[in-house]
Amino acid sequence: MKILILNGPNLNMLGTREPDKYGTETLESIELFVREEALKLNVDVDFSQSNIEGELVTIIQKAKGLYDGIVMNPAAYTHTSVAIRDALLAVEIPAVEIHLSNIHKREEFRHNSLTAPACIGQITGFGKYSYKLGLIAIVDYLKG
Numbered sequence: 146m147k148i149l150i151l152n153g154p155n156l157n158m159l160g161t162r163e164p165d166k167y168g169t170e171t172l173e174s175i176e177l178f179v180r181e182e183a184l185k186l187n188v189d190v191d192f193s194q195s196n197i198e199g200e201l202v203t204i205i206q207k208a209k210g211l212y213d214g215i216v217m218n219p220a221a222y223t224h225t226s227v228a229i230r231d232a233l234l235a236v237e238i239p240a241v242e243i244h245l246s247n248i249h250k251r252e253e254f255r256h257n258s259l260t261a262p263a264c265i266g267q268i269t270g271f272g273k274y275s276y277k278l279g280l281i282a283i284v285d286y287l288k289g
Contacts, residue, residue: 146187146188146189146213146214146284146287147188147189147190147191147211147212147213148183148188148189148190148191148212148213148214148215148216148280148283148284149190149191149192149193149204149208149211149212149214149215149216149217150176150179150190150191150192150193150215150216150217150276150280151192151193151194151201151204151205151215151216151217151218151219152172152192152193152194152195152217152218152220153194153195153196153201153217153218153219153220153221153222153223154195154196154197154198154220154221154222155196155220155221156172156194156218156220157172157194157196159171159172159175159245160172160174166245166246166251167245167246167272168245168272168273170272170273172194174273175273175276176192178273178276178277179192179276179277179280182277182280182281183280186280186281186284188280188284190280191212198222198226198228198229199228201219201222201226201229201232202228202229202232205229205232205233205236205238206232206235206236208236208238209236209237209238212238213238213239213287214238214239214240214241214283214284214286214287215233215238215239215240215241215283216240216241216243216276216279216280216283217233217240217241217242217243217260217264218242218243218244218245218275218276219242219260222260223242223244223248223255223258223259223260223261224255224257224258224259225259226259226260227259229259229260230259230260230262230263231263233260233263233264234263239264239265239283239286239287240263240264240265240283241264241265241266241267241268241279241282241283241286242258242260242261242264242266242267242268242279243267243268243269243275243276243278243279244267244268244269244270244275245270245271245272245273245275246269246270246272247269247270248269248270249269249270250270265282265283265286266282268282
């Protein structure tokens with residue numbers, strides 16, 4: 146089983162960007178954390194991050210036939226990207242949307258996700274554990 150972990154804009158700044166909201170973990174340390182869980186689950190994971198919406202769409206499109214599932218933190222594109230939503234629907238790969246912070250406890254414009262309806266579920270508010278929980282959820286879903 147092969148899972149794509151996809152990260153959207155500004156997540157490359159984790160560790161220094163608004164640590165009161167996103168914590169002090171870097172994206173690299175979260176990747177190591179998730180890789181440990183992937184070993185326990187006996188699944189392969191690949192990680193990708195882009196600040197550019199079109200690049201994220203292209204990565205999703207290229208995932209078809211390569212990955213069994215996607216765990217995605219669309220970051221700010223959660224609330225604005227019809228293109229990412231459409232890409233997720235087009236490839237028909239099961240996906241879980243995740244967020245480090247609880248988007249429903251933040252500014253009102255962050256409460257709505259355009260991408261979540263294209264996913265099997267959403268995990269939000271558990272910091273780096275959102276990634277781990279997302280991986281566990283997609284693997285469990287794929288095992289049926």
